[in-house]
Amino acid sequence: MTIRAIKRISQSRPALEGAGVKLRRAFGFGDTSDFDPFLMMDDFRNDRPSDYLAGFPWHPHRGIETITYVLAGSVAHGDSLGNSGVLGAGDVQWMTAGRGILHQEMPKGDPLGRMHGFQLWANLPSSLKMTAPRYQDVPSVAIPEVIDDDGVSVRVICGDFWGQKGPVDGVAADPRYLDVTVPPGKRKVLPVETYRQAFAYIFQGSATFAGASAPFGALREELVGGEETLVRDTVGDRSLVVFDSGDEVVVQAGDEGVRFLLVSGRPLREPIAWHGPIVMNTQAEIRQALTDLRDGSFIR
Ligand code: CO
Numbered sequence: 001m002t003i004r005a006i007k008r009i010s011q012s013r014p015a016l017e018g019a020g021v022k023l024r025r026a027f028g029f030g031d032t033s034d035f036d037p038f039l040m041m042d043d044f045r046n047d048r049p050s051d052y053l054a055g056f057p058w059h060p061h062r063g064i065e066t067i068t069y070v071l072a073g074s075v076a077h078g079d080s081l082g083n084s085g086v087l088g089a090g091d092v093q094w095m096t097a098g099r100g101i102l103h104q105e106m107p108k109g110d111p112l113g114r115m116h117g118f119q120l121w122a123n124l125p126s127s128l129k130m131t132a133p134r135y136q137d138v139p140s141v142a143i144p145e146v147i148d149d150d151g152v153s154v155r156v157i158c159g160d161f162w163g164q165k166g167p168v169d170g171v172a173a174d175p176r177y178l179d180v181t182v183p184p185g186k187r188k189v190l191p192v193e194t195y196r197q198a199f200a201y202i203f204q205g206s207a208t209f210a211g212a213s214a215p216f217g218a219l220r221e222e223l224v225g226g227e228e229t230l231v232r233d234t235v236g237d238r239s240l241v242v243f244d245s246g247d248e249v250v251v252q253a254g255d256e257g258v259r260f261l262l263v264s265g266r267p268l269r270e271p272i273a274w275h276g277p278i279v280m281n282t283q284a285e286i287r288q289a290l291t292d293l294r295d296g297s298f299i300r
Pocket of ligand 1: 056
């Protein structure tokens with residue numbers, strides 16, 4: 001077994017999206033090859049309704065899948081094909097936009113004003129970019145939760161893990177989307193097969209992820225502001241950890257435990273042409289999408 005080393009650690013950064021929603025972007029746009037087949041992840045946890053109530057009014061998607069995971073509050077969703085619904089705490093919506101949808105996503109806080117959750121974008125291979133749109137709305141109760149002898153609990157949203165299969169299926173890039181909670185001080189080995197690219201996004205507590213060349217809590221050299229500085233690989237809220245190759249991830253939870261998303265998938269390794277919420281393989285396909293939007297043939 002080979003422990004995956006840490007390729008990079010970063011913090012999600014403030015971003016403004018939709019009609020003026022303040023959120024944090026873990027990654028997205030620019031060079032996303034380390035995340036392939038994933039394109040973007042936003043952390044929209046916020047306790048100030050004025051930061052998010054404007055929401056994400058009508059916008060198109062083509063060529064990708066959007067995965068929304070709500071932790072608190074709710075998101076009302078509606079699209080031009082007549083689909084609509086409300087995602088509540090613990091629910092997931094896996095939307096395959098395929099050849100195109102026009103939709104809106106409107107967040108609403110819980111009684112404490114909290115709107116918490118994440119939106120991940122997964123790329124579609126060229127053969128499926130123009131597939132028919134499809135929704136998989138998964139209520140919280142349909143998501144299996146496995147708890148092992150150490151009290152480590154894993155919600156399996158998509159893919160197989162520890163003998164459980166997540167409710168989302170038929171997705172091209174073989175994604176595995178896990179919500180992992182490790183109790184204080186516990187150390188855990190989590191399998192992530194070699195062919196996958198993987199990242200973790202921490203949203204509660206703190207942890208150290210071991211690399212093959214960096215034992216737990218080890219100091220390592222890193223360039224910080226042009227200086228070689230010794231840093232610890234301890235990560236906390238809003239940290240993004242990108243893993244190198246290997247077949248397992250090892251996590252050591254801090255004093256308060258840790259909760260994080262562990263996401264992995266089979267890379268598509270295809271060219272990417274990107275125009276906001278439309279992601280295709282070529283610029284010609286982007287131009288076609290914009291033409292379709294203008295002349296009303298985007299939705300087929
Ligand atoms: Co959208």
